[in-house]
Amino acid sequence: MAAMEVDPVNNHLQRKQSHYVSLDENFMIQKETYRGQQYSQIYFARLDLMRTLIYSLLPNWKPYLPVCTVLDLEEGKQCIIVGTLYKDMKLKPSILDEYSKERSATPLVKPHNFTHPDDYLILEDESGRVKLRGTVLSPSVYVTGNVVALHGKATGAGDYLVEDILEAGLPPQLELPYKSEEDKYVVFVSGLNVGSNSSNPLQFQLFVDHISGHLGDKKVQSIAAQIVQVVIAGNSVEVPRGLLNGQNLASKDQSRLSEPIKEVDILLTQIAAGIPLDIMPGPNDPANFSLPQQPLHRCLFPGSATYNTFRSCTNPHSFDLDNVRFLGTSGQNIDDLEKYSEANDKLAFLERTLRWRHLAPPAPNTLGCYPFTDRDPFLMESCPHVYFIGNQDRYETRLIKGSEGQVVRLICIPRFSETGTAVVLFLVIVVELEKSRMPCSQFWDPVQLMTT
Amino acid sequence: MASRGGDIQGFYRQRKKGITKPANAKAKTSSSKKPSSPNRSAATFGSDVTQPPALISHASLDLQDDYDANEEFLRQFDMNMAYGPCLGMTRMARWERASRRGLNPPKDVECLLRSAKVRPECLWDGRV
Numbered sequence: 214m215a216a217m218e219v220d221p222v223n224n225h226l227q228r229k230q231s232h233y234v235s236l237d238e239n240f241m242i243q244k245e246t247y248r249g250q251q252y253s254q255i256y257f258a259r260l261d262l263m264r265t266l267i268y269s270l271l272p273n274w275k276p277y278l279p280v281c282t283v284l285d286l287e288e289g290k291q292c293i294i295v296g297t298l299y300k301d302m303k304l305k306p307s308i309l310d311e312y313s314k315e316r317s318a319t320p321l322v323k324p325h326n327f328t329h330p331d332d333y334l335i336l337e338d339e340s341g342r343v344k345l346r347g348t349v350l351s352p353s354v355y356v357t358g359n360v361v362a363l364h365g366k367a368t369g370a371g372d373y374l375v376e377d378i379l380e381a382g383l384p385p386q387l388e389l390p391y392k393s394e395e396d397k398y399v400v401f402v403s404g405l406n407v408g409s410n411s412s413n414p415l416q417f418q419l420f421v422d423h424i425s426g427h428l429g430d431k432k433v434q435s436i437a438a439q440i441v442q443v444v445i446a447g448n449s450v451e452v453p454r455g456l457l458n459g460q461n462l463a464s465k466d467q468s469r470l471s472e473p474i475k476e477v478d479i480l481l482t483q484i485a486a487g488i489p490l491d492i493m494p495g496p497n498d499p500a501n502f503s504l505p506q507q508p509l510h511r512c513l514f515p516g517s518a519t520y521n522t523f524r525s526c527t528n529p530h531s532f533d534l535d536n537v538r539f540l541g542t543s544g545q546n547i548d549d550l551e552k553y554s555e556a557n558d559k560l561a562f563l564e565r566t567l568r569w570r571h572l573a574p575p576a577p578n579t580l581g582c583y584p585f586t587d588r589d590p591f592l593m594e595s596c597p598h599v600y601f602i603g604n605q606d607r608y609e610t611r612l613i614k615g616s617e618g619q620v621v622r623l624i625c626i627p628r629f630s631e632t633g634t635a636v637v638l639f640l641v642i643v644v645e646l647e648k649s650r651m652p653c654s655q656f657w658d659p660v661q662l663m664t665t
Numbered sequence: 666m667a668s669r670g671g672d673i674q675g676f677y678r679q680r681k682k683g684i685t686k687p688a689n690a691k692a693k694t695s696s697s698k699k700p701s702s703p704n705r706s707a708a709t710f711g712s713d714v715t716q717p718p719a720l721i722s723h724a725s726l727d728l729q730d731d732y733d734a735n736e737e738f739l740r741q742f743d744m745n746m747a748y749g750p751c752l753g754m755t756r757m758a759r760w761e762r763a764s765r766r767g768l769n770p771p772k773d774v775e776c777l778l779r780s781a782k783v784r785p786e787c788l789w790d791g792r793v
Contacts, residue, residue, distance in 0.1 A: 250753025257749035261766055339746040586754055587762045 226438040231535045239590045240505035240527040252577045254586040263360035284340035286367040296338035298359045303329045347375035353555040358574035381570035383615030386596035390536040402635040403446035403603030404628025408473025412630040425487045446603025447495020447543025482516035485523040493528045495543035503581035541601035546573035549580045563623045743788040751787040
């Protein structure tokens with residue numbers, strides 16, 4: 214890993230390099246075959262895995278209380294139950310509404326958020342389910358699919374009065390490595406939406422020129438030489454869906470359909486020629502619909518796929534860069550949480566998914582998901598150091614701390630086609646006396662840089 | 666001897682041997698566990714329209730499908746909720762998943778699945 218140096222003979226700048234390890238194996242669907250299973254299998258896998266986890270946390274929480282199953286609840290006896298939450302939502306769209314005989318006055322345009330004050334939570338395990346009451350548990354915070362432990366007692370009415378709740382908490386985090394000071398940058402961008410009306414090719418070309426070092430003076434170029442990784446977090450193309458109306462495509466329309474992806478390939482070739490590039494599929498990309506989305510096929514990128522720096526990745530995507538763990542999605546999981554629960558800001562949703570130790574609790578209830586039988590790939594085994602979400606409205610970031618010293622940098626990446634903004638993460642690991650510094654992130658607007 | 670809307674043969678008196686009427690169950694060939702009850706014939710006047718002939722084997726109701734004790738044991742394994750839902754997986758896959766998760770499924774199930782000629786699919790496969 215060469216330090217940044219200016220070759221005096223040729224005046225060339227060397228780009229920094231770093232060690233990359235992909236951790237996407239968990240999200241790849243390779244050996245799974247569909248045998249007609251239903252989603253009960255993935256729910257069982259999730260409950261089983263998380264229940265073992267929560268049982269290990271119970272001795273530190275309330276060891277004096279007995280643990281029992283839902284069916285064994287006795288009235289008035291304080292106990293702990295562990296199970297999956299189900300949120301009964303009044304406004305949740307149901308496929309059966311289409312078949313209901315009486316068409317009520319529900320509007321066709323669905324609201325953005327389906328929460329309602331009358332929503333209530335139910336806890337379910339293999340033996341049964343019980344309705345949850347009490348003010349401790351706020352239905353607007355939780356979604357169907359969370360596995361939690363509850364302390365309370367069964368009431369005479371057959372409900373369970375909740376007094377306290379235990380979530381799985383942040384997973385264990387590997388220590389950040391000690392290293393000498395070497396400034397490196399990781400660039401995140403998402404929502405390029407090439408092919409849509411809102412995307413401006415000039416902006417993206419400016420961005421590409423900037424990070425590949427074709428812009429600016431020596432100082433700016435030397436900063437660009439410190440970029441070691443580019444991650445494109447979804448929605449790179451917007452396929453003109455108006456063409457896909459069931460008719461046969463004329464050859465002119467066929468070429469129009471593939472134009473956006475060709476344009477993206479040309480731009481990505483410029484990036485891949487100089488910097489390691491990870492591209493993730495998003496909700497609008499030509500990849501499968503249900504999570505985990507599989508990598509975009511190499512044949513879509515004939516130009517850039519020839520470079521070994523080009524990596525097509527799954528969504529969610531996880532990788533190690535110089536032993537700093539990154540985890541992120543293209544935004545579907547957080548957008549779904551936003552529809553079915555409430556929080557003050559987007560970062561609160563990210564924090565919740567970390568505290569629940571699960572990337573996408575609403576899968577498969579409201580978020581499309583593959584029906585795994587023996588595992589739940591969205592369970593977080595280890596805590597990332599950087600957790601990013603693509604395709605958001607604006608850039609936001611926060612540093613959160615866990616109960617065992619975990620520190621995570623949360624990043625919301627805005628849509629590039631609308632905001633012209635990419636996010637640059639400054640990876641600095643400085644040796645200090647006590648502990649290494651955590652990654653921080655900077656706001657870097659390439660368009661602004663050019664106007665000043 | 667008049668039969669109620671029954672088979673035409675009841676219409677004619679036939680005294681051949683070998684016609685099994687529920688009332689005259691021949692115990693010597695039956696391997697049934699329960700003796701034939703005369704009450705049945707009283708209600709049906711000797712006709713067996715309520716009990717189609719196919720299900721009468723050896724003059725008893727054939728309520729047992731073609732499954733044996735092994736299958737019964739495996740069905741109990743299917744129904745046990747501790748190992749998760751059974752639909753959509755082969756029994757072996759479900760057993761392996763349970764043993765991987767440390768749920769200690771009974772070893773006999775594994776032996777049965779490997780050796781004997783039992784259905785690899787679960788109880789509800791193809792029926793749900």
